[in-house]
Amino acid sequence: MYELLMSKKIHLTFMRSWHAGVLRRALFGPVSGQCPGSFIQEHPNVEVTLTEVAAAVPIMNVAQARGEI
Secondary structure: OHHHHOOOOEEEEEOOOOHHHHHHHHHHOOOEOOEHHHHHHHOOOEEEEEOHHHHHOOOOOHHHHOOOO
16 A cells, blocks of 8 residues: 555546445545545545446435545
8 A cells, every 4th residue: 555655646447336336435435444545535646537337326425425414
């Protein structure tokens, strides 16, 4: 994980419908060791690519993903 976070740029690709849950937790959930992918929220240069299949699954709003509501 250290090597990933020290990189100049991170490019994530989500291609399948079940990736939407991973995307939601990594990008919008709390930053914690329970979801190691969430540490990418602290990286200054992250690019995300979604296929239509992955994007078609509704993603909760940020407040829901963080458990605020």
